[in-house]
Amino acid sequence: MNTPESIGRYTILERLAVGGMAQVYLGFEEGQTALNRLVVIKQILPQYAEDDAFRRMFQQEARLAANINHPNIVEIHELGEWEGQPFLAMEYVSGVPLNVLMRRVRENGGHIPIGVALGIIGQACAGAQAAHDLLDPVGAPANLVHRDLTPHNLIIAETGHVKILDFGVAKASTNQEKTETGMLKGKLPYMSPEQLWQAEVDRRSDVFTLGVVLWELLIGDKLFAREQEVATINAVLNSTLPDIKTIRPDVPPEVLQAALSALEKDLTKRTPSAEAFRSELMHGARAAMIDCSEEVVKRFVDGNLGPSLSARRLEVAAQVERSIGRHPGVSNDAVTELTASPEPKPTVGIKRGVLIGAVGSVVFAAIMFFGLVAAGVIGNTKPQPDLSPAPDDGVVILLAPIVGPEILRQDLEPLRRYLQRELGLAVDWQFAESYEATSASLIEGDVSFASLPPATYVQTKAADSRVELVAAKVHSGTSYSDAILLVREGDLLETAKALRRKRICYPDTNSTTGYFLPRTWLREQGVNPDTDLQGPPVISGNHHNLIRDVIDGRCDIGGSFMAAYKSAEEAGVNSAVARVFGITGRTPHDSIIAGPKADPALVVAMRDALLEFDPQREAGQKFLGTVERLTGFAEVDDQVYDRVRDALDAERTAQLVDGD
Numbered sequence: 102m103n104t105p106e107s108i109g110r111y112t113i114l115e116r117l118a119v120g121g122m123a124q125v126y127l128g129f130e131e132g133q134t135a136l137n138r139l140v141v142i143k144q145i146l147p148q149y150a151e152d153d154a155f156r157r158m159f160q161q162e163a164r165l166a167a168n169i170n171h172p173n174i175v176e177i178h179e180l181g182e183w184e185g186q187p188f189l190a191m192e193y194v195s196g197v198p199l200n201v202l203m204r205r206v207r208e209n210g211g212h213i214p215i216g217v218a219l220g221i222i223g224q225a226c227a228g229a230q231a232a233h234d235l236l237d238p239v240g241a242p243a244n245l246v247h248r249d250l251t252p253h254n255l256i257i258a259e260t261g262h263v264k265i266l267d268f269g270v271a272k273a274s275t276n277q278e279k280t281e282t283g284m285l286k287g288k289l290p291y292m293s294p295e296q297l298w299q300a301e302v303d304r305r306s307d308v309f310t311l312g313v314v315l316w317e318l319l320i321g322d323k324l325f326a327r328e329q330e331v332a333t334i335n336a337v338l339n340s341t342l343p344d345i346k347t348i349r350p351d352v353p354p355e356v357l358q359a360a361l362s363a364l365e366k367d368l369t370k371r372t373p374s375a376e377a378f379r380s381e382l383m384h385g386a387r388a389a390m391i392d393c394s395e396e397v398v399k400r401f402v403d404g405n406l407g408p409s410l411s412a413r414r415l416e417v418a419a420q421v422e423r424s425i426g427r428h429p430g431v432s433n434d435a436v437t438e439l440t441a442s443p444e445p446k447p448t449v450g451i452k453r454g455v456l457i458g459a460v461g462s463v464v465f466a467a468i469m470f471f472g473l474v475a476a477g478v479i480g481n482t483k484p485q486p487d488l489s490p491a492p493d494d495g496v497v498i499l500l501a502p503i504v505g506p507e508i509l510r511q512d513l514e515p516l517r518r519y520l521q522r523e524l525g526l527a528v529d530w531q532f533a534e535s536y537e538a539t540s541a542s543l544i545e546g547d548v549s550f551a552s553l554p555p556a557t558y559v560q561t562k563a564a565d566s567r568v569e570l571v572a573a574k575v576h577s578g579t580s581y582s583d584a585i586l587l588v589r590e591g592d593l594l595e596t597a598k599a600l601r602r603k604r605i606c607y608p609d610t611n612s613t614t615g616y617f618l619p620r621t622w623l624r625e626q627g628v629n630p631d632t633d634l635q636g637p638p639v640i641s642g643n644h645h646n647l648i649r650d651v652i653d654g655r656c657d658i659g660g661s662f663m664a665a666y667k668s669a670e671e672a673g674v675n676s677a678v679a680r681v682f683g684i685t686g687r688t689p690h691d692s693i694i695a696g697p698k699a700d701p702a703l704v705v706a707m708r709d710a711l712l713e714f715d716p717q718r719e720a721g722q723k724f725l726g727t728v729e730r731l732t733g734f735a736e737v738d739d740q741v742y743d744r745v746r747d748a749l750d751a752e753r754t755a756q757l758v759d760g761d
Contacts, residue, residue, distance in 0.1 A: 108142050108183045111190060114420040117141070118673050122149045127193070127417070129424050139193035139417065140178060146653065150186040163189055165243050166268045169235055173228030175256070175264045194264050195414055197406055200252035201511070205405050207321060208722045215352060217401045218318035219386050220393035222311055224263035225255055226379035229311065232268050233304040233375060246302055250310045251291045253673055259410055261399030288675070289333045290326035294366045297334055305371050308378050312363030320348045330677065338366070355385030409511040495527030496703065498693070499551040501539040502532060502609070502643045503665070512726025519719045523710040536611035543568060546698035550707065555688050555745045556613040567697035571704060572711040572734035574690040576664060577724060580735055582690055583663040584614035586682040587651050594682060597626030605630065606639040606659035608647045613688045615644060617748040619660035622685035624755060648674050658682065664730060689741050693734070712736065
């Protein structure tokens with residue numbers, strides 16, 4: 102799916118997510134009458150935009166939500182329509198979703214302080230109460246219920262202030278909670294019993310969800326989530342709550358009682374309102390003299406995610422500056438506040454505007470040709486990242502887009518700090534637009550190091566034998582990854598032959614697990630991916646986008662790898678509605694590769710540093726991130742890629758045969 106240049110008067114800076122019923126973008130409001138501000142654009146997907154009843158309901162509820170005036174709810178700036186698709190322009194919050202903070206704390210093996218947990222839930226309750234009390238234009242109760250007050254929809258600003266997302270589509274989205282087969286969709290572990298029974302819900306349903314979130318903040322683990330959906334539903338409806346005192350003996354009795362009341366399955370016994378829940382929690386905090394102010398939340402967030410938030414702020418500011426450069430009528434004063442943060446440490450390795458595209462080099466295009474033909478991009482130059490020049494006292498490691506840049510940046514921040522200390526140089530990550538762009542930049546000498554997936558390394562080595570393996574990533578103690586094919590949960594596909602006439606997604610046409618191995622496996626099963634499948638294929642851009650595309654029906658099957666599937670929920674992708682159809686092979690993990698122009702002494706120092714890296718020692722974590730689950734690096738021999746070379750040869754042979 103292509104990212105539009107603009108929606109209405111908003112210049113689109115990047116696509117943030119696609120899932121459910123909408124696609125979400127980061128935008129900048131520009132123009133003579135604009136306010137020159139960052140916004141988040143949520144645009145309804147075409148299949149929903151074509152439903153007149155849904156459009157009317159979405160617009161009606163968005164207008165209601167736009168009238169909620171409360172500091173703990175993300176403000177709606179505009180309800181509009183662009184190219185036939187309704188959209189909302191909403192307040193941009195510089196911060197982090199609560200689920201990301203919870204994940205980081207869990208990885209570090211720590212607990213969220215009680216004051217921080219109470220501060221977050223107390224603010225969320227205040228926002229929810231304002232929505233529940235909303236009156237419609239004639240003064241009648243609007244009866245607005247969020248129904249999805251999960252950690253994904255609670256944003257913590259860098260100031261420690263909590264904002265609720267998505268009240269603008271609360272009631273409209275509930276009509277999508279049930280699939281055509283009658284199965285529930287959504288975040289089952291946070292649904293109230295009445296939601297699971299598909300009964301009428303009121304504000305007490307939101308109280309229940311906030312009670313679940315509070316409980317998980319306190320115990321540092323899921324409350325009702327189980328491996329199987331049926332087991333999760335049964336846990337919500339029937340399970341006994343664990344004894345929190347055995348996990349967190351420091352929880353005050355008043356706070357514990359408030360949490361228990363919010364989680365009553367019997368509606369008549371449950372805490373009657375979000376304000377009552379907030380009041381009980383604050384009373385318990387005061388009695389125990391617990392500080393749950395925004396400042397406490399701010400310090401905790403900064404201590405766990407400060408560097409990642411700062412990096413993201415600078416990245417967004419740079420995007421705005423580039424946007425203003427494209428629109429010279431807008432003053433640079435518009436981003437003064439955004440860029441008035443400390444200068445990042447200088448880095449080197451990339452020159453502006455030198456990354457070549459898919460056909461930027463005849464030799465490189467010849468090496469990549471068989472992959473690019475299948476993608477249908479031969480003859481088109483892909484947009485390349487606008488990477489800034491840097492002085493000669495640092496190093497950049499370029500990353501291929503296996504998942505979104507922000508996820509990788511957060512996951513790898515402890516590694517960056519470690520390398521910076523060990524090498525005595527400023528170290529930074531940069532992110533290429535495509536796998537081939539990563540390879541091209543390494544060959545051209547625009548960067549000294551890159552993290553390359555196996556197939557891209559093999560192709561790069563074939564294009565320039567001077568590139569050098571430095572170290573291979575080790576994930577969860579293993580050096581190999583399982584490639585998989587995914588389908589939607591409700592699709593009754595059991596055999597490879599059933600995939601005929603189905604459409605396939607690939608994350609990238611140079612992906613090992615997402616492209617070459619699935620195509621080889623399909624041929625082994627008697628299915629030609631070029632003639633037996635419905636075309637053209639969908640190129641999703643990265644593995645999490647691919648899972649979204651499978652779930653949203655843009656394709657019927659998709660090639661990925663197991664770790665991306667397991668970690669998708671942390672990226673806001675409800676992977677529970679997708680299932681693994683089959684395992685298509687195993688491959689080494691990505692490796693750090695040195696380019697032909699890298700300083701040999703720096704290559705040796707980089708290898709030594711990577712091989713000594715220990716997440717437990719450096720960051721107090723068993724592994725880094727939920728996607729790669731990086732536990733270290735290992736020395737590898739080029740021969741471990743022979744199986745990947747076989748897959749590439751099979752693809753090349755198939756392309757030649759099909760061409761004849």
